[in-house]
Amino acid sequence: xxxxxxxxxxxxxxxxxxxxxxxxxxxxxxxxxxxxxxxxxxxxxxxxxxxxxxxxxxxxxxxxxxxxxxxxxxxxxxxxxxxxxxxxxxxxxxxxxxxxxxxxxxxxxxxxxxxxxxxxxxxxxxxxxxxxxxxxxxxxxxxxxxxxxxxxxxxxxxxxxxxxxxxxxxxxxxxxxxxxxxxxxxxxxxxxxxxxxxxxxxxxxxxxxxxxxxxxxxxxxxxxxxxxxxxxxxxxxxxxxxxxxxxxxxxxxxxxxxxxxxxxxxx
Numbered sequence: 001x002x003x004x005x006x007x008x009x010x011x012x013x014x015x016x017x018x019x020x021x022x023x024x025x026x027x028x029x030x031x032x033x034x035x036x037x038x039x040x041x042x043x044x045x046x047x048x049x050x051x052x053x054x055x056x057x058x059x060x061x062x063x064x065x066x067x068x069x070x071x072x073x074x075x076x077x078x079x080x081x082x083x084x085x086x087x088x089x090x091x092x093x094x095x096x097x098x099x100x101x102x103x104x105x106x107x108x109x110x111x112x113x114x115x116x117x118x119x120x121x122x123x124x125x126x127x128x129x130x131x132x133x134x135x136x137x138x139x140x141x142x143x144x145x146x147x148x149x150x151x152x153x154x155x156x157x158x159x160x161x162x163x164x165x166x167x168x169x170x171x172x173x174x175x176x177x178x179x180x181x182x183x184x185x186x187x188x189x190x191x192x193x194x195x196x197x198x199x200x201x202x203x204x205x206x207x208x209x210x211x212x213x214x215x216x217x218x219x220x221x222x223x224x225x226x227x228x229x230x231x232x233x234x235x236x237x238x239x240x241x242x243x244x245x246x247x248x249x250x251x252x253x254x255x256x257x258x259x260x261x262x263x264x265x266x267x
Contacts, residue, residue, distance in 0.1 A: 023127075026077055030085070039124035039126040043114050044126075045114055046058075047059045054105065059130075061074070070119045071097070072117050073091065075115040076100070076102070081107050081138065083226055087100070087227070089221050091218070093219075099234075105226050107132075107139075109130065110132075113126070138225060138226075141193065142229060153186065154255075156248060157258075163178045181232070181234070182232050185205070187230070188202065203251065205224065207249050208223065208249040209221040209233055210247040210248075211245070211246050213245075243261050244262070
């Protein structure tokens, strides 16, 4: 038992080192030697100036590719979070426009960056900033009983709705629907302490969310401990989508799936 506690403590001690390095270090590690173009005209970020709930902060972005280009990857970085690279969307089918909406843990006041890679290899970035209450969301005790959370782990609810044309105004109109995936998962960060045993709860979070539309791969999202407990993953899908399949894999290799048939042509 002592060896287990020591191992978890070492993990927790190591995580903040990454956070303290900030954007310059993250940028160097991810994109060493590559040019990051200013993306203000193609990326619109929706994040609160001060989050009302550090443990469940809604962060969204709409991205439009430059003319004659397509989007291949979209990355969300919360610079000062223990795991700064917080969500990565790899588009199996490159898109001219893409939207995401996530519930996240924000560990403390932090700059954030949305980085877009077009299929020709160019990178584009836009930044923002979120203030918090300073509660240290990544180490805050779980909101639900760990045993109850594990019993429902991996259950998913899917909902598809038409996106409002005014969701983001970047001078581009799109015909997109929005897929919301509600995932039952405790999203243990490895920094939380069980309030009864006073032992650290082992790290366990949503590692991958694979989304297929009409039987073909569409997007793979790589998660992190920055995802909130019971995270909601929202993203845009073409409005003519007829069926959705979602597969969730967590860091303990638990795999669950959900399917939804859509009436008509994708409303």
